Amino acid sequence: MKMYLSGNWVDRDAKMPVRNPFDQSELDTVPRATAADVDAAVTSAARGAEVMGKMPAYDRYMILRRTADLMAERAEDLAQTITKEEGKVLVEGRGEVQRAIQTITLSSEEAKRLHGETVPLDGAPGITSQFGFTIRVPVGVVAAIAPFNFPLNLVCHKVGPALAAGNAVVLKPAGDTPLSALKLTEILLDAGLPAEAIQTITGSGAEIGDALTGDPRVRKITFTGSMEVGDQICRNAGIKKVTMELGSNSPLIVMNDADIEKVAAATVASGFANAGQVCISTQRVFADRDVYADFLDALVAPTEAFIAGNPLDESIKMGPMIRESDAARVHDWIAEAVGQGARVVAGGDREGTLHAPTVVADVKADMRVSREELFGPAVAVSSFSDIDEAIAMANDSRFGLSAGIFTQNVDWAMRFAREVQSGNLHINSSPQWRADLMPYGGLKDSGMGKEGPGYAIEEMTELKMVVFHL
Numbered sequence: 189m190k191m192y193l194s195g196n197w198v199d200r201d202a203k204m205p206v207r208n209p210f211d212q213s214e215l216d217t218v219p220r221a222t223a224a225d226v227d228a229a230v231t232s233a234a235r236g237a238e239v240m241g242k243m244p245a246y247d248r249y250m251i252l253r254r255t256a257d258l259m260a261e262r263a264e265d266l267a268q269t270i271t272k273e274e275g276k277v278l279v280e281g282r283g284e285v286q287r288a289i290q291t292i293t294l295s296s297e298e299a300k301r302l303h304g305e306t307v308p309l310d311g312a313p314g315i316t317s318q319f320g321f322t323i324r325v326p327v328g329v330v331a332a333i334a335p336f337n338f339p340l341n342l343v344c345h346k347v348g349p350a351l352a353a354g355n356a357v358v359l360k361p362a363g364d365t366p367l368s369a370l371k372l373t374e375i376l377l378d379a380g381l382p383a384e385a386i387q388t389i390t391g392s393g394a395e396i397g398d399a400l401t402g403d404p405r406v407r408k409i410t411f412t413g414s415m416e417v418g419d420q421i422c423r424n425a426g427i428k429k430v431t432m433e434l435g436s437n438s439p440l441i442v443m444n445d446a447d448i449e450k451v452a453a454a455t456v457a458s459g460f461a462n463a464g465q466v467c468i469s470t471q472r473v474f475a476d477r478d479v480y481a482d483f484l485d486a487l488v489a490p491t492e493a494f495i496a497g498n499p500l501d502e503s504i505k506m507g508p509m510i511r512e513s514d515a516a517r518v519h520d521w522i523a524e525a526v527g528q529g530a531r532v533v534a535g536g537d538r539e540g541t542l543h544a545p546t547v548v549a550d551v552k553a554d555m556r557v558s559r560e561e562l563f564g565p566a567v568a569v570s571s572f573s574d575i576d577e578a579i580a581m582a583n584d585s586r587f588g589l590s591a592g593i594f595t596q597n598v599d600w601a602m603r604f605a606r607e608v609q610s611g612n613l614h615i616n617s618s619p620q621w622r623a624d625l626m627p628y629g630g631l632k633d634s635g636m637g638k639e640g641p642g643y644a645i646e647e648m649t650e651l652k653m654v655v656f657h658l
Contacts, residue, residue: 189370191219191390194232195383200225204391206367209275209508209541210498218366221391223399229358229387230329230403236356236384237328243382245299248352252296254379259289259372266340266371273365274339275507275541276462277499288341288372291624294641295348301642302353302649309655319656324649326354327407327429331400333393333421335412336510337465339365343372345624346410349644351376351385355408359388360400364510366390393417401425408648412467414561415587415633431637431647433629435561436589437471438619439582441604442483443575444476446594452486454594455567458618460494460545463509464518464565468590468612468620472551472558473569474581480571484533487547487569491534494545496565508541509564515543518564522548525555525568535566553584561587575600583609588631590619610634 190197200219208215219225240248259266263285271281304322309315332346343361350357361369366388373388389396397417401409402424411421412433422430440458442451458470475483499507509515519538525548526532535546546566551558557568572578582591590612593604601615611630614621622628629638637647 189216189218189367191221191370192373192386192388193225194228194387204363206273206364208272209364209510215272216367218370218390221389221396223396225389225391226358226396226399226403229389230400230405232384233329233356233358233387234405236382236386237326239382240351240354240356240385241326241328243354245302248299248354249296251376251380252292252299252348252352255376255381256289256292256296258375258379259285259292262371262375263289266368269367269371270340271499271507273367274336275499275510277504277507278502280462281499284338284341287624288344291341291344291641292348294625295344295352295645298349298641298645299352302645304651307653317658319658321654323652323654325652327648327650328355329406330355330357330408330410330648331360331406332357333360333397333400333409333411333413334362334369336362336365337462337467339368340372341624342412343369345639345641345644347372347376347386349641350408350410350648351381352641353645353648355648356385357387358400358406359386360393360396361388361390363390363392397421398424404428410637410644410648418635429647431629431639431644432635433467433639434589434633434635436467436587436630436634437558437561437585438468438590438592439472439474439585439608440470440591440618441578441582441593441595442473442475442479443578443593443595443597443600444478445596446479448479448483448486451594452483452490454618455487456490456494456545458620459567460491460506460565461620463496463506463543465509465563466620468622469563470567470592470618470620471562472582472585473567474572474578475569476578477571477573484547484549484569488534491545491547496542496544506545506565509543510541512541514564515541518543518562518566521556521562522546522566525551525557528552528555530555530557530568553581559585575603579603579607583607586633589634590614590630592617592619592621
């Protein structure tokens with residue numbers, strides 16, 4: 189596929205292959221953009237921002253509504269594209285498309301809700317003849333840098349609110365999974381989006397990332413990815429607004445009053461979905477010592493039934509990891525933990541990009557499978573003695589994106605909600621739960637800012653204060 193730049197679909201002599209992670213077959217190629225392409229994209233987007241900033245809110249709403257309708261018409265093609273380029277099973281690909289449609293629909297509604305408020309200036313002493321109010325205006329050019337693991341919905345979480353707010357977007361999809369974003373760009377244009385309101389440039393982030401994020405004409409950056417890359421973006425960005433959705437190693441606490449079979453099912457579903465390549469995958473599981481052995485036993489059968497294979501086969505529950513190097517890293521971290529005293533109680537095998545769903549028991553806090561973001565199909569299980577220790581273990585991390593607890597004890601649940609250092613907190617659920625309308629974001633090294641169209645749109649606008657001196 190070609191990339192979309194300055195109102196045209198363009199190609200380049202230098203190309204990048206897009207491969208199916210299951211069998212490494214080449215699906216397509218995309219251009220390898222250069223710093224000059226980035227400059228052209230931002231220049232075009234600056235013109236597009238002028239057009240979008242003058243467009244009535246209702247017109248922006250209608251463009252996004254038509255976009256959602258066209259996505260629904262092309263849903264199966266989008267799902268097949270997601271599965272082929274990213275590797276998640278078809279049922280997950282179809283689910284992502286439906287979520288993406290909802291994200292664009294929510295964004296369309298938010299276009300009609302942008303408003304300011306009156307400010308009671310006469311509440312200050314001596315002010316009697318001034319009348320004040322605020323208005324929200326678009327920031328201008330938004331740089332949207334998306335990850336591979338949700339190549340459609342996470343793009344929609346960035347592009348939808350930005351357009352709803354009246355901005356233009358320079359979209360940089362992940363190099364491994366650009367096809368879904370390019371098809372979304374086609375749909376937006378078919379829905380009537382002005383030609384220069386979006387630019388979708390493909391290529392290596394290492395080669396063009398600094399040029400995009402450092403450009404002073406870009407007034408907002410929204411990024412989802414690793415903490416290390418997020419840190420580099422923030423250092424390079426200069427004075428502009430940023431939203432950072434970064435790494436995690438999400439904890440799940442299992443109290444001794446929990447339904448063990450229910451928790452085991454939730455752990456498997458949330459630990460191995462999309463081969464564990466989800467920012468809020470369950471990674472660290474802390475089980476009360478009273479139920480620790482029973483919980484491990486309950487994990488074995490559902491883990492072994494979670495078969496990995498060709499994601500286009502509808503009988504398969506889990507597809508490959510995005511790259512063989514990532515599957516090898518997960519396997520190495522598990523082997524390292526075993527060498528340090530942990531034990532594998534289910535799974536553990538790897539063949540190419542396919543890594544079997546794996547349960548690692550007796551994990552210590554300093555092991556990499558617990559300390560860092562694994563981003564693969566394995567859960568690390570440890571035991572604790574009481575709620576104080578469980579909360580301390582959950583907080584013993586530089587990350588804080590999502591956390592869960594299973595308990596029927598209201599006091600324990602409230603302590604968890606108040607004391608666990610995480611942006612998203614789930615009671616009687618795994619950490620891997622998200623409604624696309626909710627405020628979503630992390631604490632600590634998991635980032636800053638919130639996604640969810642109603643919240644993201646505030647971060648993609650500026651607030652202006654107007655005072656009439658009467």
